[in-house]
Amino acid sequence: MSEGKVQDKAPPGGALQKRAKGAAAEPPGNSVVLGLNGVEVPVRHKGGAGYRTYEVHQRERVGQSTEKIKPIQLISEDFLRDPYPLLGILRENYPCYRDWLSNQYWVTRFDDVTSLIQDEANFETRSKLWFYGCEDYGRDLFSELPVLEAHAGRIDANAEALADKVIGDLAGGGHANLATEFAARYALELLIAVLDLPDEDAGEFAERYWRMQRGYLWDPVAEQAGLRAMDELATYFYPLMTERRKSPGDDLISAVAGLDLPDGPATPQDLVVTLLERDHETLHGSLANYWYLLLTHPDQLHRVQEERRLVKLGYLETLRHSTPVLTARRFTRQEVERFGLLLPEGALVMCSAAAANRDPRIFSDPDTFVVDRKDICHREARGQFRADGLATGVAPGFGKPSIHPALPEDRPRSLFAINRDTAVIASRVVLDMLTDLKLATGASPCLRSRRLGEMHTCWDLPVTFRKR
């Protein structure tokens, strides 16, 4: 370091230093001079000589330099809009970034992210109820077989008819917002159908459901609203459950009401928790992102229009290119040594699906959207997010992939498969019923998280079309 550099960086106004400097001798020729007063400091830690204790080693490993990225950027407005450049900096420079501001670690490379999501021995996912701080509120009954079957059965029975209905409802004039009028509404219609709620309750239910799902993160106003929504939903479900316990249908409420559990019959609170803990956004978000990508890449849209086989592949590519759920939050179950670091017990590790999905080690030209991408697997992924030797996009909303997705015949298909098939059906209906589909003139849609930690999707996708 030169003497000039010391002066540049010195804190403001050190007159005492300045005078000291005036008195200092000229630095001698070749020796390393660090001080203001010509105090010579031999640099011992370079060139392999000298000591390198564990502590010094740790310091360099742990001491993530903030030169390239500051932690506040990871909760900034830029990150809400476009997280990919910032995540790219992490992925290419800091395989496991210690974020001191938000007390968490970021893991961003594909192999690391997928292995952490799979590693149940060392990592856990905490429930939304835990984030709400009321773990005793109710039980999550979604793993009960009758509930799973009711869920899958109702979706299969209604997916196509509901898509017809939603697209049929689009304005005759040929202007619509596909993000809200199609993607958001379709996902909600499907949920209403799964629960078999009366039409007149649908709007109110959807509002409460959204309020509940948005409340478990960090925002205290949303949290209060969400807790209220949970109570309102439980009150709303109470008569429905009583009624369907007497005369059950094939819907999810009947399935929950009819459960015979060792620790008491299911309560309306259990039903609320069962809904809360489900992914609520991936179908909605991925449909919106899919159509956002198709409409902003007209060449790709054209290919999908020409060849319906590609609808499914394009959807898989969407989950990779623009996953709606950006991150899986995992907590260490005990002290774990990974990435040359000791992750302490209870540490929060942000497994960034978004960063993993754009990992150039896995996907060539990862920022490009290609509906029939060659280096992505076209089947349901197995354990390590791979199948047939190829990697798949990581979409945390669907949970981790099963190791044997195709095998168990006594269980419904995985959530991944159900959602994928539903999204493909709905997208085909769009292609069948609408022609001349394009972005409205002057529209410049974008992806955005509405709030820190929420899904990254397109909220406004104005289009023009003609109905067939």
Added chain:
Amino acid sequence: MNSLASFAETLAPDQGEGEDPGASRQFPLMPEGEAYDMGHAPDGTPLFDPRIFDSAEFFRNPYPYYRILRDHYPVYHDKLHNCYYVTRYDDITHCYFDDEGFNTIPKGSSSGVLGNTQLELSGVEHRRRRNLYGQHLVGKSLENRVPAIRRLAVEMIETWDGINDDQIIIDRDGSRTVELGRAFANEFPIRVVCEVLGFPKEAQADFYYWYNSMMSGLGASDTHKQGLEARQHLEDYVEGIVEARRKEPTYLYDEAGNPISKDIISKLCETKVDGDYLSTEEITSNIALVVGGGGETTRGAILNMWYLLLQHPDQFAAVCNDDNLWDSAFHETLRHSTPIGGQPRQNTFDVEMHGVHIPAGSLVNMVDFSANHDERIFRDPETFNMFREDLYNGKLLRSGYRKEGRCSHMAFGVGPHLCPGAWISHQEAVEGSRVLLSKLKNPRINVERMPKDIDGKKLRPIGLVSARELWIDYDLG
């Protein structure tokens, strides 16, 4: 349109609540002592938005927000920053003494700038390392050093006449305006540390630079790399000194020039643990901690004390009349505006406090700022009153926090990690202030040059960051 379609429409961005600015949300600056209204629960409980912790408003005016936490969320789960805050005096003292349940600060939390110091150790390991040099900063060894502290203060003030820099000193019409930080408080503690440790005088300015770089490079700051470099240079330099001292120890001298005792490094060189001499590495990494820990805190204490005293002329007059009152002024300053705001801890076991379940391994921040303003302990805590009867201000307590019905402030922490530099820091601030008072005739704050609060008239509150500068006018001659 069916009811579901109308709900879906509300999800369009121009509907509903508008866009979230993320952590960069600008909170309005409130009058000092008033909290911005962050919303209420249905039962009237005020809500607490964790983004406030990153805001300018909070840095300037933190106490009304800590009051909300104490009253309504004695254990607050901040889900944005993934941590918990404990804010009541009794809870914090309890946790500080529970060395097993609330174990040290997180490893590596100085992100390498201070290094693997005893801050991150606990139990026997911690005690042993702390005592190695802690013993040189108390009792008789401390008394031996007081003359040196006084002499350094006198020396620094004597240089003022030669300073020709209007960012530090301005003379006009028989009075002088001095910026106490740059002219005295910033550098004085580092000079004391150097002297006490036994570094050569010509290295003091370098230490000051290294110290500044390390402090500004802590944690997730912009200048982290500079901090790491400074830490390395400090270490390289200290290593050379340590090796020299092993061969030839050096001494502290009294005013008459007689050796009193060996300096700390020379003593550490002959210290044995388990029959082995301390390694050079062990000595240097603790020196980095002493340099880092001994500067900013004492600097802040001196500036805050003068800032507060000069704003309370009756109390300042009392100090002028009774030299012994400096101790009370020092402690009340540290209670009212402590330079160090708290300590992070990690809980070893799952615990439940005030109905909040904290999983093992969580980051739990003990907020000393808040404990010092806990109205359960200190009456009228926002008022600076060195005569208050609920603050313990006698000889520092080594192993407790309550004596004669009074409670200690929390500026030095309590329990096993009680600041080992508390005693010497006290001497620096008080002795330094005595010397200052003897040299400054009729001192008063130069209000014009001081940063103002939001109304543009009142002086800026100290808040979370100690006074950065303090312009004082005094009469010459």
